[in-house]
Amino acid sequence: MSLFQGLGFAPVIEVFDLNRRFYADESPEKVNLGLGAYRNDDGEPWVLPVVHKAEELVVSNRTLNHEYLPICGLPEFRQAATRLALGSESVVIKENRVLSIQTIGGTGSLRLAAEFLKQKLHLDTVLISSLTWDNHSGIFKATGYSQVNEYRYWNPGTKGLDLDGLLADLQNATEKTVVILHTCAHNTTATDPSPQQWKQIVSVLKERKLIPVMDCTYQGLVSGDVDEDAYPLRLLASEGVEFLIAQSFSKNFGLYNERLGNLAIITKDSSTIDEMRSQCEMIIRRIWSNPPHHGARVVATILNDKSLYQEWKDQVKIMADRIKLMRKMLHERLVNLKTPGDWNHVLTQTGMFVYTGMTSPQVKYLTSKFHIYLTKMGRINMCAMTTKNVDYVSKAIHEAVTTQ
Numbered sequence: 101m102s103l104f105q106g107l108g109f110a111p112v113i114e115v116f117d118l119n120r121r122f123y124a125d126e127s128p129e130k131v132n133l134g135l136g137a138y139r140n141d142d143g144e145p146w147v148l149p150v151v152h153k154a155e156e157l158v159v160s161n162r163t164l165n166h167e168y169l170p171i172c173g174l175p176e177f178r179q180a181a182t183r184l185a186l187g188s189e190s191v192v193i194k195e196n197r198v199l200s201i202q203t204i205g206g207t208g209s210l211r212l213a214a215e216f217l218k219q220k221l222h223l224d225t226v227l228i229s230s231l232t233w234d235n236h237s238g239i240f241k242a243t244g245y246s247q248v249n250e251y252r253y254w255n256p257g258t259k260g261l262d263l264d265g266l267l268a269d270l271q272n273a274t275e276k277t278v279v280i281l282h283t284c285a286h287n288t289t290a291t292d293p294s295p296q297q298w299k300q301i302v303s304v305l306k307e308r309k310l311i312p313v314m315d316c317t318y319q320g321l322v323s324g325d326v327d328e329d330a331y332p333l334r335l336l337a338s339e340g341v342e343f344l345i346a347q348s349f350s351k352n353f354g355l356y357n358e359r360l361g362n363l364a365i366i367t368k369d370s371s372t373i374d375e376m377r378s379q380c381e382m383i384i385r386r387i388w389s390n391p392p393h394h395g396a397r398v399v400a401t402i403l404n405d406k407s408l409y410q411e412w413k414d415q416v417k418i419m420a421d422r423i424k425l426m427r428k429m430l431h432e433r434l435v436n437l438k439t440p441g442d443w444n445h446v447l448t449q450t451g452m453f454v455y456t457g458m459t460s461p462q463v464k465y466l467t468s469k470f471h472i473y474l475t476k477m478g479r480i481n482m483c484a485m486t487t488k489n490v491d492y493v494s495k496a497i498h499e500a501v502t503t504q
């Protein structure tokens with residue numbers, strides 16, 4: 101009998117399973133509203149033109165080679181990534197109070213944050229928002245945190261933020277609890293705090309001496325402006341909070357499979373940086389040892405060149421604007437069809453997703469009858485909607501809501 105007999109299956113990873121079923125489906129009308137990736141109005145993945153341009157520059161540069169990068173990654177990428185998060189005028193950067201590390205996507209960034217806080221600060225308790233990207237709990241559990249608990253975030257009654265619940269749960273947390281927050285485009289509820297609400301949240305984080313880990317995966321894709329979307333990061337920095345930023349470059353650069361992220365750790369005291377770096381290097385050495393070049397070179401080329409940077413910002417805006425247009429078109433159609441319920445949240449929610457409020461039988465009906473794939477909890481990726489399929493999807497949602 102094999103050593104590996106009887107392992108059983110791990111739980112299905114829903115978005116990848118949806119993808120697999122979507123590709124196997126032969127219906128010409130099929131629509132994949134599941135996976136969180138940008139699509140253009142033809143429903144195709146979009147390689148940003150500025151990314152193409154930077155790739156050509158990288159590939160034609162004969163001075164580059166394939167030697168190992170330093171363990172912490174490409175310096176010109178790490179610095180530019182951190183500047184993107186904290187702003188070019190950041191006092192934290194000027195005072196050398198931030199350690200930046202190139203990671204394997206946003207996922208690697210979160211994992212490194214979890215490992216560092218657990219192994220080196222011996223933290224064991226993390227709070228995640230109730231309803232969130234499932235990997236938040238997965239990563240911290242896999243890292244060995246014994247307490248992975250939830251703070252209130254979503255109010256199903258108002259289909260909005262449960263600010264009172266959130267603040268109360270943070271108030272009740274013990275000192276040095278790790279708190280994962282979404283910088284913008286909260287993935288699953290598509291609902292972000294307003295600047296005023298962020299001020300209240302940051303004040304409690306500071307007063308209760310909690311340790312925020314800011315998941316920054318969708319910068320620019322909410323407002324179309326990368327600075328505006330970074331508001332909570334800059335607020336935390338200006339309030340003197342010690343915190344971590346787990347950045348992903350998958351969505352806003354369309355570099356999904358290049359696996360590019362950055363972990364920025366902000367300290368009150370620049371004299372701690374060298375020891376922090378040394379400890380992080382040892383953790384990384386045991387996991388991925390050194391990060392890959394390509395994505396980092398491309399992003400560094402763009403972020404460090406004034407005109408390419410402007411082109412990238414314009415292309416981020418194109419993506420954000422297309423998402424907003426699709427929200428408007430879907431909302432108009434549901435209102436015109438008189439689909440039962442209040443669909444205003446389709447317009448007011450932010451980022452790539454709409455948390456529709458559809459029930460599980462309604463979701464199943466959309467898939468079985470209309471070949472429309474979406475997560476069980478009724479979250480849809482607005483980018484997968486196009487001017488060509490929005491009528492079809494709206495009618496299908498209408499029928500699902502009225503019959504199921």
Ligand SMILES: Cc1ncc(COP(=O)(O)O)c(C=O)c1O
Binds near residue numbers: 282
């Ligand atoms: C909230 C959130 N955090 C992190 C990630 C991970 O991003 P990456 O693909 O860069 O690992 C995702 C990806 O969907 C996400 O939605």
